[in-house]
Amino acid sequence: MTPGAGSWVVGVDSGGSGLRVALAEVTARGPGPAETAVSRTPVRTGEAGIDARHLLEQLLPMVHGLRGRGGAGGARPVAAVAVGAAGMATLGGQLRAELPGALEEALGIRGLALAADAVTAYAGALGQRPGAVVAAGTGMVAVGTDLTEWRRADGWGHLLGDCGGGAWLGRAGLEAALRAHDGRRGGSAALLAAAEGVFGPPAGLPGQLYPRTDRPAVLASFAPEVARCAAEGDPVATGILAEAARRIADAAEAVCPREAGREVDVALTGGLLRIGDPLLVPLLGELTDRLPGARVVPPAGDPLSGALSIAAALATGSLRLPGDPAMLHLAGPDGAV
The missing domain is CATH 3.30.420.40 (ATPase, nucleotide binding domain)
Known part of the structure; x- marks a missing residue:
């Protein structure tokens, strides 16, 4: 059996339109079908950057609700969480400082990835192979990797x-x-x-x-x-x-x-x-x-599916995307950079 298979993982997509959260069971092929929840309230950003407490105030009730929905998750702990957030590269200092301890205490997680939203978009679109992803919406950013380092433009x-x-x-x-x-x-x-x-x-x-x-x-x-x-x-x-x-x-x-x-x-x-x-x-x-x-x-999936795939890879020890202090910060017993 694949290490980590059967455990539960959480993916988070935080942006200007609000917060999206997904819970899925890990299978040998990655995350299985997901239960999802949406908040239309964007996480606040202040002088200290993205507000970790405001994110947790929304995220934790959403995760608990998903675990209780139709028995999903049951009493089993969440193995890993991946959070993709707009502004993580430059405004994520508070998240990097506070989320690892808070999520370990609240959910018992053993792996946490804090990613720029461009990285979760990359993982959703291309998975864990070399390439480049252009995200063109209201703004525009491109990211690429050869699986040794990230490049951003x-x-x-x-x-x-x-x-x-x-x-x-x-x-x-x-x-x-x-x-x-x-x-x-x-x-x-x-x-x-x-x-x-x-x-x-x-x-x-x-x-x-x-x-x-x-x-x-x-x-x-x-x-x-x-x-x-x-x-x-x-x-x-x-x-x-x-x-x-x-x-x-x-x-x-x-x-x-x-x-x-x-x-x-x-x-x-x-x-x-x-x-x-x-x-x-x-x-x-x-x-x-x-x-x-x-x-x-064509992209295989969206940033939320990318966050889930990163969390599943953390849970199974199969993450190939390169860690980076600003782009993909890995924390916790199973993933410190």
Whole structure:
């Protein structure tokens, strides 16, 4: 029997829209069918980073509820937990300091992984093999590994980066709309009409955007309009999407491992990809030109399934993804870096 098989593991996906938790039994092939729970309350972030106490206040009742659902988990302890959180790399200090002891006391766990959400996205998409994953949603980040170290590109937020992501794309579309409004070169009448349809008169745009704490999401809400204008033949919108494809490909190229004589898989994930061919066609073209040894594959799963797979690998001693203080921090008796 595979070591750890039959035990229970927990995967956690914490992001801007809330907290998702999954409980599954470990099988010889990894985690089995999962019971899941969702909280729509995002974990708070303060001066000390991601608030460990607020995460625990939500997580522990959700885990206890899942263990009691239909007898799942029963009285058996949870063997391992993997938490994937947005901002873990730069804001996860409190989680790394407080969660190992708190979860060992509350759940009796013997393995804990604290991962950047890009790492759980990677594990969900590609599992434990070399490659690269692009996560393009409101923001944009790429991660890759050759199974000895992690490489990360972009993910610097909407003011400093996230180039090609939804907020970047929406902002570029609104800038082109305002150029048309002003009579400056490079404007788009089609994008101006779209902006007026979504936000109203252009003069009101600064007031709708600058005071908002959710400014990236508001900007990203205009990205589908840019794609629609491009699909209808607007050359400015088409050019913006081509530039977004180049920026995303820049990040993928920077992190993709180069393995001589071996194809490397690249997975594209994230909600931005739902805008379809106006972005995907130029992006796939860029990746083909830049990474001739790479194979673009559909993601096998999402970040929550990635967190579960990491927890199962911890429980069975089969984790191959490299530990890293910021990207994948392993703690507890069965997994200290």
